[in-house]
Each structure stands twice: as C-alpha cells, then as structure tokens.
Amino acid sequence: xxxxxxxxxxxxxxxxxxxxxxxxxxxxxxxxxxxxxxxxxxxxxxxxxxxxxxxxxxxxxxxxxxxxxxxxxxxxxxxxxxxxxxxxxxxxxxxxxxxxxxxxxxxxxxxxxxxxxxxxxxxxxxxxxxxxxxxxxxxxxxxxxxxxxxxxxxxxxxxxxxxxxxxxxxxxxxxxxxxxxxxxxxxxxxxxxxxxxxxxxxxxxxxxxxxxxxxxxxxxxxxxxxxxxxxxxxxxxxxxxxxxxxxxxxxxxxxxxxxxxxxxxxxxxxxxxxxxxxxxxxxxxxxxxxxxxxxxxxxxxxxxxxxxxxxxxxxxxxxxxxxxxxxxxxxxxxxxxxxxxxxxxxxxxxxxxxxxxxxxxxxxxxxxxxxxxxxxxxxxxxxxxxxxxxxxxxxxxxxxxxxxxxxxxxxxxxxxxxxxxxxxxxxxxxxxxxxxxxxxxxxxxxxxxxxxxxxxxxxxxxxxxxxxxxxxxxxxxxxxxxxxxxxxxxxxxxxxxxxxxxxxxxxxxxxxxxxxxxxxxxxxxxxxxxxxxxxxxxxxxxxxxxxxxxxxxxxxxxxxxxxxxxxxxxxxxxxxxxxxxxxxxxxxxxxxxxxxxxxxxxxxxxxxxxxxxxxxxxxxxxxxxxxxxxxxxxxxxxxxxxxxxxxxxxxxxxxxxxxxxxxxxxxxxxxxxxxxxxxxxxxxxxxxxxxxxxxxxxxxxxxxxxxxxxxxxxxxxxxxxxxxxxxxxxxxxxxxxxxxxxxxxxxxxxxxxxxxxxxxxxxxxxxxxxxxxxxxxxxxxxxxxxxxxxxxxxx
DNA sequence: CAGTGAGCGAGCTTCCGCTTGACTT
Numbered sequence: 001x002x003x004x005x006x007x008x009x010x011x012x013x014x015x016x017x018x019x020x021x022x023x024x025x026x027x028x029x030x031x032x033x034x035x036x037x038x039x040x041x042x043x044x045x046x047x048x049x050x051x052x053x054x055x056x057x058x059x060x061x062x063x064x065x066x067x068x069x070x071x072x073x074x075x076x077x078x079x080x081x082x083x084x085x086x087x088x089x090x091x092x093x094x095x096x097x098x099x100x101x102x103x104x105x106x107x108x109x110x111x112x113x114x115x116x117x118x119x120x121x122x123x124x125x126x127x128x129x130x131x132x133x134x135x136x137x138x139x140x141x142x143x144x145x146x147x148x149x150x151x152x153x154x155x156x157x158x159x160x161x162x163x164x165x166x167x168x169x170x171x172x173x174x175x176x177x178x179x180x181x182x183x184x185x186x187x188x189x190x191x192x193x194x195x196x197x198x199x200x201x202x203x204x205x206x207x208x209x210x211x212x213x214x215x216x217x218x219x220x221x222x223x224x225x226x227x228x229x230x231x232x233x234x235x236x237x238x239x240x241x242x243x244x245x246x247x248x249x250x251x252x253x254x255x256x257x258x259x260x261x262x263x264x265x266x267x268x269x270x271x272x273x274x275x276x277x278x279x280x281x282x283x284x285x286x287x288x289x290x291x292x293x294x295x296x297x298x299x300x301x302x303x304x305x306x307x308x309x310x311x312x313x314x315x316x317x318x319x320x321x322x323x324x325x326x327x328x329x330x331x332x333x334x335x336x337x338x339x340x341x342x343x344x345x346x347x348x349x350x351x352x353x354x355x356x357x358x359x360x361x362x363x364x365x366x367x368x369x370x371x372x373x374x375x376x377x378x379x380x381x382x383x384x385x386x387x388x389x390x391x392x393x394x395x396x397x398x399x400x401x402x403x404x405x406x407x408x409x410x411x412x413x414x415x416x417x418x419x420x421x422x423x424x425x426x427x428x429x430x431x432x433x434x435x436x437x438x439x440x441x442x443x444x445x446x447x448x449x450x451x452x453x454x455x456x457x458x459x460x461x462x463x464x465x466x467x468x469x470x471x472x473x474x475x476x477x478x479x480x481x482x483x484x485x486x487x488x489x490x491x492x493x494x495x496x497x498x499x500x501x502x503x504x505x506x507x508x509x510x511x512x513x514x515x516x517x518x519x520x521x522x523x524x525x526x527x528x529x530x531x532x533x534x535x536x537x538x539x540x541x542x543x544x545x546x547x548x549x550x551x552x553x554x555x556x557x558x559x560x561x562x563x564x565x566x567x568x569x570x571x572x573x574x575x576x577x578x579x580x581x582x583x584x585x586x587x588x589x590x591x592x593x594x595x596x597x598x599x600x601x602x603x604x605x606x607x608x609x610x611x612x613x614x615x616x617x618x619x620x621x622x623x624x625x626x627x628x629x630x631x632x633x634x635x636x637x638x639x640x641x642x643x644x645x646x647x648x649x650x651x652x653x654x655x656x657x658x659x660x661x662x663x664x665x666x667x668x669x670x671x672x673x674x675x676x677x678x679x680x681x682x683x684x685x686x687x688x689x690x691x692x693x694x695x696x697x698x699x700x701x702x703x704x705x706x707x708x709x710x711x712x713x714x715x716x717x718x719x720x721x722x723x724x725x726x727x728x729x730x731x732x733x734x735x736x737x738x739x740x741x742x743x744x745x746x747x748x749x750x751x752x753x754x755x756x757x758x759x760x761x762x763x764x765x766x767x768x769x770x771x772x773x774x775x776x777x778x779x780x781x782x783x784x785x786x787x788x789x790x791x792x793x794x795x
Numbered sequence: 796c797a798g799t800g801a802g803c804g805a806g807c808t809t810c811c812g813c814t815t816g817a818c819t820t
Binding site for chain 2: 009010011012029030031032033034036037059060081082085086087089090136139140142143144145146147148149150151152154155160161162163164165166167168275279287460461463464467468605606607608610612621623624625661668670675
C-alpha cells in the first residue's frame with residue numbers, strides 16, 4: 001500500500017524525483033502520451049462537434065494497467081506531467097483513463113528537477129487546467145484533419161503512400177524554394193583588393209584591404225598601376241574597446257545546430273547520444289525550448305568557474321528565450337554536475353557532453369573584452385584609403401572555453417595582432433593583389449539549419465525536429481546529398497616589386513556536403529499543395545493557429561468553434577480538389593531528339609522520374625530513368641539524350657547480346673537473363689568485351705557457389721550463401737539460420753522446423769497476439785519491411 | 796538481392812507530439 005503515487009512523463013525523471021521525495025512517495029512514469037486518436041476513419045466525429053474518439057495506445061496498455069493498479073492502492077495521486085499544453089493533456093488523459101476522482105487527485109508542476117523545486121510543487125498543487133487541455137485537443141484534431149485529408153488527395157492526384165501535414169509540407173517547401181533560388185541565381189562579380197605591408201624597420205606583415213570593391217577588372221588594374229608609384233602613409237588610427245558575450249545555454253534546436261557544425265553529427269545522432277547522456281544522469285532533459293537555468297545550476301556553475309578559472313571569470317546570469325512559440329516546460333540542456341568535465345562512456349557521447357559542458361559553463365562566464373584597432377593607409381596617387389584591422393583580447397572571459405560557430409564561416413578572416421603603429425608613419429608595400437569575387441546565393445539547408453529555420457517560424461517542437469527531418473527523407477521528398485562542384489575561372493593580378501602580373505586561376509564552385517535537396521516528387525507535391533492549399537502551406541499558418549490555441553487556453557474561445565471555422569472552408573477545398581484537379585505527373589518538354597525529330601519530355605513514372613522520346617499515342621516511345629542528382633526541373637536536352645545511350649551494346653558472347661546499363665542498383669551488365677553489377681572503378685561506357693566477360697564469369701561463379709544445399713523433398717527449399725552468411729530460401733521468402741547451426745548436417749526436417757518458428761513473426765495479425773502488447777510494434781515494423789511477403793499471404 | 800516504366804484495379808498508405816525500446820537485414 002503506497003500513500004502517494006506521483007506520475008511523471010519520463011522514467012529517468014521518475015528515478016531522480018523518487019530520491020527527493022522519500023518513502024511515502026512512489027514515482028512512476030507514463031512514458032509520454034498514453035492515449036491518442038483512433039487510427040481509423042472514425043477517430044473524429046465531425047458531424048457531432050468533432051467529438052474525438054481516443055484509444056489507449058497499443059504499446060501503452062501495460063503501463064496503463066500498472067498505473068491503474070497503483071492508483072487504486074494509493075491515497076493520493078499526483079499528476080506531475082510537464083507544464084505545457086501536451087503535459088496538461090497527458091494529465092487529463094491519465095485522469096480519465098485511470099478513473100481518478102477530484103478528491104484524491106492533485107496536479108503539480110515544476111520546471112526543473114531540483115529538490116527545492118519538487119518540494120515547492122508538492123506544496124502548491126492545483127487542478128487540471130481544462131482550457132489548456134482543450135487547446136491541446138484542438139492542436140491534435142487540427143493536425144489529424146489536415147494530415148488525413150490532404151494525404152489521400154496526394155494518393156489520388158500524385159502518387160500512393162505520400163503524405164502531407166502542417167509541419168512536414170512546409171519543411172519541404174522551404175527546401176524546394178531554396179533550391180530554386182540557388183538554381184536561378186545570377187552571380188555578380190567584382191574585384192577585391194588586398195595588400196600586405198611592413199613597417200620600415202621590421203618584417204612583421206600588416207594585412208590591409210580596400211573597403212570598396214571594383215566593378216571591373218580594368219578599374220582594379222588601374223588602381224594597382226597607381227599604387228605602384230604611390231607612398232603609403234598612415235592617416236588615422238582608431239582604437240576602440242569592444243565586448244563579446246557568450247551564447248545562451250543549449251536548447252534542443254541550438255544543440256542540434258552546434259553538434260552539426262562542430263562535430264558533424266546529423267540531428268538524429270545528436271538526439272540519440274543526448275538521450276543516453278540523459279538516461280545516465282549526466283545532463284538535464286534534452287527536448288526543451290528553454291534557455292532558463294535553475295538557481296541550483298547557476299550556483300553550481302559559478303562554483304566550478306571560480307575554482308577552475310578564478311573569481312574574475314564568473315558572471316552568473318539567466319537568459320531569456322527569444323522564440324515566441326517556446327513553452328518552457330524544462331530547463332536548458334546542461335550538465336547535471338558541473339564538476340564533471342567529462343563522463344565515462346563512448347567517445348561520441350563524451351564529445352557531445354563536453355560541448356554541452358562548455359556551452360553551459362561559458363554562458364555563466366564573464367564577457368570577453370577586446371580592443372579593436374582600425375588603421376587607415378592612404379594610397380597617395382589613387383586618392384583611396386586601405387584599411388588594416390587588428391584585434392587584441394584584453395581579457396578572454398568565456399572565450400577561454402567556448403566560441404559558437406556560424407553557418408557561413410567562409411571568407412571570415414580573423415583580424416590578428418597589429419604591431420605598434422603611429423599616425424603619419426609611412427609603410428613599405430610588400431605586394432598588392434586584385435582578386436575576382438563572385439556573389440553567392442543563400443546556402444542550401446543542412447538538417448540543422450532547417451531545424452533553425454523551422455524554429456524561427458514556430459513550426460514543430462523539440463521532440464519532433466529530428467523525426468520531421470527523417471520523415472521528409474523517408475517519403476522521398478528530400479535527400480541529403482553531396483555535390484562535387486564545377487570549376488570556375490577567376491582573374492587575379494598581383495603587384496610586386498613594381499611589376500603587375502595577371503593570371504587566370506581556377507576555383508571549385510558549388511561544392512556541397514550533406515545538404516538537403518528536393519527530389520522531383522518533393523517539388524511536384526509542393527507545387528501541387530501550393531496551388532490548391534495555400535493556407536496550409538503558408539509559412540505563417542502555424543503561428544496563426546498557435547495564436548488561436550492560446551485563446552482557447554485562455555478560455556476566450558471554445559475549441560470546437562475554432563476547429564469548425566478552420567475545417568469548413570478547408571474541407572470544401574479538399575472536396576473541390578479531389579473532384580476537379582488534374583492528376584499531376586510533372587510533365588515538361590525538354591527538347592527534340594535530333595535523330596528522330598520526336599519530342600523529348602520528362603515526367604514522373606511509376607518508378608520515379610524518367611525522360612521519354614516521342615509522346616504521340618501511336619509513336620514508338622523510348623524511356624530512360626533519371627540518374628541520381630538529376631531533376632526534371634533542371635535537366636538539359638544534352639543530359640537527357642545522354643540517358644538514351646543506354647543500354648549500350650558491348651558485343652556478343654556465346655550467341656547472346658551483352659549490354660551495359662544503369663539500374664536501380666547502379667551500373668550493370670546484362671547477358672541473357674543474367675545481371676551483374678559493374679564494379680565502381682569501371683566506367684560502363686568504356687568497358688570492353690573481354691572485361692565484360694570477366695565480370696559475367698565472376699558473377700556466374702558466385703551464383704554457382706551461392707547454392708550451398710538443396711533438398712530432394714522440396715525443390716523450392718535451398719540453403720544459399722548471402723551477404724551476411726548462409727540463409728534459407730523457401731518459396732522466394734528468406735529465413736535466418738540460427739547462429740550455431742551446422743549447415744552440413746542440417747536435414748529437411750531441421751530446416752522446416754526453423755522456418756516454422758520464424759513464420760509467425762511475419763504474419764502476426766491474428767487476435768491471439770493482441771493480448772501481448774510488446775508484439776504489436778514489432779509486427780508492424782516487420783510488416784513494413786516485408787511488404788512482399790505480406791502480399792503473398794493475402795493471395 | 797533485384798533489374799521495371801501505360802495495361803485489370805483489391806486494399807493499402809497518411810498527421811503531430813509526448814515518451815522509450817529491441818531489433819536486424
């Protein structure tokens with residue numbers, strides 16, 4: 001018999017809090033939401049005031065059963081889910097599902113997991129805030145309505161299995177629009193002048209730059225000529241103090257950005273590592289939008305800074321959140337114990353921990369004090385002034401441990417130290433250079449910079465940034481990719497020892513690493529949604545509905561009214577689009593085929609983007625898939641025609657044609673019914689007949705060796721050698737061999753027994769297994785992975 | 796671990812936010 005049952009959202013939190021509260025309190029977790037809208041079409045009774053039909057999530061039945069039991073045995077139940085919209089709803093769902101009474105239920109909240117905060121919460125209980133719960137219900141229902149009405153429109157008008165939603169569709173739109181900006185960008189060019197000088201009496205170089213740029217090379221050369229006969233006198237020296245402030249401690253979004261820039265982690269990896277650190281008790285909660293630190297944390301950081309760096313480096317303070325959408329249910333992400341500079345565990349976890357430690361500590365350290373010096377150097381014959389900049393750090397402050405990175409750190413030259421200089425002093429010119437520069441378009445998004453943008457727009461929450469990015473990639477709207485870049489010439493001229501030399505140099509432009517690119521489907525879907533559902537695609541849509549959710553939370557409007565007003569016109573658009581919109585295929589005429597004179601066009605086919613020659617009904621058509629990295633929007637006629645050079649006939653072998661082409665799995669050679677991949681180091685356009693035969697024979701040999709064992713009892717049963725060792729193949733389905741099995745001695749009955757044991761995992765759809773909750777998500781995952789096997793079962 | 800691309804057209808897909816697991820191919 002427990003006196004008090006406290007329910008929080010996270011099990012790790014439960015563990016910590018239990019320690020603070022002592023014997024009379026049992027602390028358990030709900031593992032997030034316990035109930036959600038039903039999966040099917042009767043989840044929302046639209047005609048009946050949008051009445052939601054909630055069901056306990058299949059993977060939560062066990063947790064719910066246990067909480068129910070504990071609740072019955074307890075005198076008082078404390079609902080301690082997070083203090084935000086979702087948390088309030090979790091408490092309400094618990095209240096409903098566990099069958100609690102107002103008389104023995106209390107709602108408590110805290111923003112930080114510290115003993116005083118918890119004790120204070122217990123002293124100040126309140127009731128469930130039903131208005132806030134209603135705001136959550138409105139949010140949930142709106143998202144379901146949007147997602148489950150828009151997606152079927154896409155299935156009908158574009159392609160099956162696609163999806164649309166308030167968050168993901170806008171995320172894809174950002175990427176599509178940025179891509180167009182990049183592709184349509186016309187680069188400007190100008191000429192930048194830099195120079196190096198020395199004092200008359202020493203050799204330390206002083207770097208200077210002309211603040212203005214020249215529009216043409218002729219002007220730049222004219223300037224170099226004038227400089228050649230000039231003297232260089234210092235006309236002015238300006239010294240001014242400056243300060244730099246540390247960045248606020250991490251939120252989910254800023255952690256993802258910095259881990260991406262400094263450690264190169266994709267956002268999903270950052271979250272996985274952070275989760276581990278959190279579970280091990282090393283850091284506070286990692287899904288937060290708050291930069292707030294508890295007093296305990298501020299004191300802890302101050303003590304650590306004083307002992308490690310000295311009194312002068314400490315500057316305790318709290319930061320305020322800039323983001324308007326923040327709900328601030330948690331603290332910022334910080335180490336639980338500042339005295340731990342590192343933690344045990346693997347290297348990647350440690351690197352992330354150190355980043356969090358440094359950022360948190362730096363946020364509590366003094367500002368850096370700098371002295372910036374600007375020196376004007378007159379070019380006597382040109383009537384222009386070069387400028388040299390220097391910076392000295394008078395006091396390093398937080399820079400001792402941490403400096404935030406920027407997304408665009410190209411071209412950023414650190415102003416260094418300048419030697420002592422005085423006004424009127426004359427300098428020696430070492431050399432002066434004019435270099436052609438090109439303007440750049442806005443950069444393509446990385447995973448992390450997309451998260452930053454979404455957060456700025458108030459779209460998505462800390463818990464969904466990483467999943468959203470994975471969803472839009474899984475749906476095939478976006479791919480993370482690299483681009484090699486193309487060489488570009490630029491002019492550079494150098495003045496040295498009174499002589500000007502001009503040359504053409506080459507730089508690589510357009511190099512991209514791990515950037516997000518839209519696919520043809522992503523572009524097509526975005527254009528389609530933009531045309532028919534402008535409101536949902538608007539970057540301000542989420543902010544707009546958030547405002548209304550706030551009004552619901554304040555009790556100003558009722559949630560059904562808000563949903564009604566949104567849904568009526570929205571649903572009309574859905575009906576209208578379903579009835580009247582054309583099916584879209586992304587068709588585009590690219591040009592004409594010089595050989596046949598027929599039109600060359602591109603569109604999306606059943607297996608992705610393709611180009612075709614000929615488009616008349618009765619014409620004979622030729623098809624070819626686009627290669628990775630090509631898009632319908634940007635492909636040129638030359639590139640398209642190149643695709644039709646495949647399959648390429650290499651020759652004949654034993655009376656059969658040998659051809660080379662590119663398939664879904666890369667370049668291959670076809671010989672009769674045999675397909676053999678072409679090794680990566682060979683070019684399929686250059687492969688000769690003997691080389692092809694070599695590849696074919698190697699493949700035949702591998703095929704022959706693939707069969708390890710067959711059985712006379714069943715012709716469809718074989719043991720084959722695969723990439724991961726031997727496996728069983730039966731009626732085109734594959735099965736795993738137990739690790740310790742000896743292939744040599746396996747009998748027909750042994751193998752069938754192994755298959756017997758494995759089949760239930762694929763076809764687990766009977767009601768028998770419903771009682772076993774842990775089986776449900778597993779069966780779901782398998783069903784997806786083995787779509788083919790499933791299709792077979794049905795027949 | 797397969798190499799297609801209109802065709803017959805069953806029954807399927809899908810949202811956003813809370814949380815952690817237990818798998819392998």
